Amino acid sequence: xxxxxxxxxxxxxxxxxxxxxVREERAEVAVLPVGSFEQHGPYLPLVTDTVVAAVIAREVxxxxxxxxxxxxxxxxxxxxxxxxxxxxxxxxxxxxxxxxLDIAASLRRTGIHRLVLxxxxxxxxxxxxxxxxxxxxxxxxxxFPGTADxxxxxxxxxxRTSSRSDMHAGEVETSIxxxxxxxxxxxxxxxxxxxxxxxxxxxxxxxxxxxxxxVVGRPSLASAGKGKELLAGLVDSxxxxxxxxxxxxxxxxx
Numbered sequence: 475x476x477x478x479x480x481x482x483x484x485x486x487x488x489x490x491x492x493x494x495x496v497r498e499e500r501a502e503v504a505v506l507p508v509g510s511f512e513q514h515g516p517y518l519p520l521v522t523d524t525v526v527a528a529v530i531a532r533e534v535x536x537x538x539x540x541x542x543x544x545x546x547x548x549x550x551x552x553x554x555x556x557x558x559x560x561x562x563x564x565x566x567x568x569x570x571x572x573x574x575l576d577i578a579a580s581l582r583r584t585g586i587h588r589l590v591l592x593x594x595x596x597x598x599x600x601x602x603x604x605x606x607x608x609x610x611x612x613x614x615x616x617x618f619p620g621t622a623d624x625x626x627x628x629x630x631x632x633x634r635t636s637s638r639s640d641m642h643a644g645e646v647e648t649s650i651x652x653x654x655x656x657x658x659x660x661x662x663x664x665x666x667x668x669x670x671x672x673x674x675x676x677x678x679x680x681x682x683x684x685x686x687x688x689v690v691g692r693p694s695l696a697s698a699g700k701g702k703e704l705l706a707g708l709v710d711s712x713x714x715x716x717x718x719x720x721x722x723x724x725x726x727x728x
Contacts, residue, residue, distance in 0.1 A: 527594025644691015653701025
């Protein structure tokens with residue numbers, strides 16, 4: 475049985491299942507969406523990355539036998555902190571690392587020993603280390619989507635902007651929100667294209683050094699249809715991760 479029972483009609487992006495529902499599903503893998511609360515230009519909400527991570531997780535749970543967890547909504551967005559862009563809130567990489575480990579430990583105490591982190595914010599670099607360091611902790615972890623998963627989904631959806639150029643509030647993110655929550659997309663994305671492929675010192679200087687609007691990408695190319703296909707492509711890719719974790723748990727991975 476898939477995690478769809480935790481998604482009643484009109485439930486949005488949070489799991490609304492009861493303890494009984496979770497018991498009956500008997501999922502052995504949990505998925506944790508990790509978003510952020512950061513500027514996304516003048517037309518997308520601060521909560522964009524959380525919406526993206528949560529909708530990916532929700533669609534994955536509707537198609538695969540996993541336990542859907544509620545999203546982490548604030549993460550490592552320090553490169554977006556600037557007086558010109560009020561609203562962004564961050565936590566440290568150490569805090570995010572600790573929170574994920576605490577969640578994994580709690581899941582172990584209730585019988586879940588496999589956890590997939592579904593990341594919606596590219597600046598959450600520490601999640602790679604969390605997964606890397608999970609070996610031997612009693613929880614098998616994976617980080618999703620990977621670069622190859624996004625590439626396959628982008629090709630399926632007909633996304634025209636390269637992954638390098640489509641860095642922030644661009645074609646992909648705007649498309650997913652147009653599909654999932656069009657009411658969150660304000661006017662202006664049609665005329666906000668801005669490319670800044672040379673971002674060599676992003677971590678030192680912050681994103682404001684490369685874009686005045688906060689946008690890096692071509693949101694004018696976004697569409698709800700592309701958003702739908704992006705999500706479908708990612709759901710398909712997730713199957714390989716689930717198979718890998720199941721194989722690892724049974725001792726088949728090397």
